[in-house]
Amino acid sequence: MTPLDDPWARLGAPIDPRPLFAPEHAALIATLRGLAPADWRAEAVPGWTVRDLASHVLADCYGRLRNRDGHREGPAFEEGETLEAFIHRINQEWVDAFARVSPAALTDTLDLIGAQTARYFAGVDLQAPAVGVSWAGVDPSPMWLDATRELTEMWTHRQQIRHAAGLGTDPDPRFLSVVLDAFMRALPHTLRDTAAPQGTQVTVRVAGPAGGTWTATAADDGWTLARSEGRSAAVVELDAETAWRLCTRGIEPGAALERARIEGDRALAEAACRIVSIVY
Numbered sequence: 001m002t003p004l005d006d007p008w009a010r011l012g013a014p015i016d017p018r019p020l021f022a023p024e025h026a027a028l029i030a031t032l033r034g035l036a037p038a039d040w041r042a043e044a045v046p047g048w049t050v051r052d053l054a055s056h057v058l059a060d061c062y063g064r065l066r067n068r069d070g071h072r073e074g075p076a077f078e079e080g081e082t083l084e085a086f087i088h089r090i091n092q093e094w095v096d097a098f099a100r101v102s103p104a105a106l107t108d109t110l111d112l113i114g115a116q117t118a119r120y121f122a123g124v125d126l127q128a129p130a131v132g133v134s135w136a137g138v139d140p141s142p143m144w145l146d147a148t149r150e151l152t153e154m155w156t157h158r159q160q161i162r163h164a165a166g167l168g169t170d171p172d173p174r175f176l177s178v179v180l181d182a183f184m185r186a187l188p189h190t191l192r193d194t195a196a197p198q199g200t201q202v203t204v205r206v207a208g209p210a211g212g213t214w215t216a217t218a219a220d221d222g223w224t225l226a227r228s229e230g231r232s233a234a235v236v237e238l239d240a241e242t243a244w245r246l247c248t249r250g251i252e253p254g255a256a257l258e259r260a261r262i263e264g265d266r267a268l269a270e271a272a273c274r275i276v277s278i279v280y
Contacts, residue, residue: 011136011185012214012225014126014144017151017178021118024151024175028057028114028158032107035165040103042164044157048095050164051106055098056091057157058110061117064150067131068120083134087279121147135277137189148182152277155179156248169241176210176240183247183277184214188223190275191216194268196233202268203232204275206243216272234268237261247277 032054044053066074075090098106130146132139141149156179159169170176184204191202200218205211215228238246238260246256253273262269 008138008142008145009226010188010219010222010224011138011142011145014142015148015178015181016126016144017148017182018122018124018126020151020175020178021121021154022115024154024158025114025118027170027175028154028161029107029111031158031161031165031167032103032110035103035161037103039165044160044164050161051103052095052098053157053161054103054106054110055095055101057154058098058106058113059091059094060150060153061110061113064117064120065113084279121150133185134279135186135189137192145182145185148178151175152179152182156244156278159244169244171210171240173208173210176244177212180206180210180240180243180247181212181214183244183275184212185225186247186275186277187214187216187272188225191218191223191271194223194271196268199230200268201228201230201232201234202272203235204243204272205235205237206240207237208240210240211243232264234264234266234272235262236269236272237263246273247275249276249278249280 035050040051041049044050048056075093077086081089124143124147126142126144126147128143129140130143131141133141133145133149136145138145155175162168162170187202187204196218198218198220201215203213203215205213214225215232216223216225217227238256242251242256242259245251246253253270256273257270260269260273
């Protein structure tokens with residue numbers, strides 16, 4: 001298959017997240033087992049405590065094993081319900097149901113089910129078609145993006161739990177570099193309504209050991225990460241903490257722009273900073 005025949009070429013080079021699922025799972029369980037009783041009641045994200053968020057992670061794991069097993073029963077869309085509304089509704093239903101489960105029992109269950117999920121992802125075919133990734137604008141998506149999206153969700157939720165417990169972001173570049181690489185695959189979709197002459201380039205650069213450089217190029221059929229030649233019309237340089245928080249809406253675009261170093265076209269830079277790499 002040539003790049004022109006590849007429907008996912010605009011997403012850039014594939015990522016292989018498979019070796020990271022087991023260590024990411026181990027890091028989460030270690031974090032949960034290290035929490036004090038009061039930490040479980042701390043707010044991790046608006047409206048959810050640490051216990052709620054851990055319950056949500058367990059739901060995600062069961063959802064993936066449901067796909068593994070070909071199980072089709074479960075919640076369905078209500079009439080006229082959007083994808084975002086459906087996801088938020090079933091997530092809340094699960095969290096409400098698990099309010100009766102103790103932190104210790106929840107952690108033990110997540111240890112078991114999360115390990116199975118990690119083993120599942122360790123064996124997936126990265127080139128197979130998979131569940132769509134709405135924030136990247138692809139449905140179906142390649143399994144490499146779907147799997148990496150799942151890793152980013154696990155990692156992000158672990159950071160939210162850490163922050164609620166008074167801990168900082170885990171700076172381990174093994175994880176953070178892959179998370180940032182995945183998040184930046186939203187850049188072409190982010191720029192989809194940004195008009196620019198063909199060949200115009202917008203670059204996002206993240207400094208530090210987990211960072212990298214991603215350049216989106218305007219093509220005749222939209223923006224792409226597949227090719228990068230010449231000088232960018234706009235360059236946005238961010239630190240890693242600002243970058244991942246921006247992509248998960250931990251901070252708003254305006255705050256990220258205040259922290260960024262920008263070269264070139266300000267309007268294009270502002271468009272790039274509207275990036276969102278989660279269902280939002």
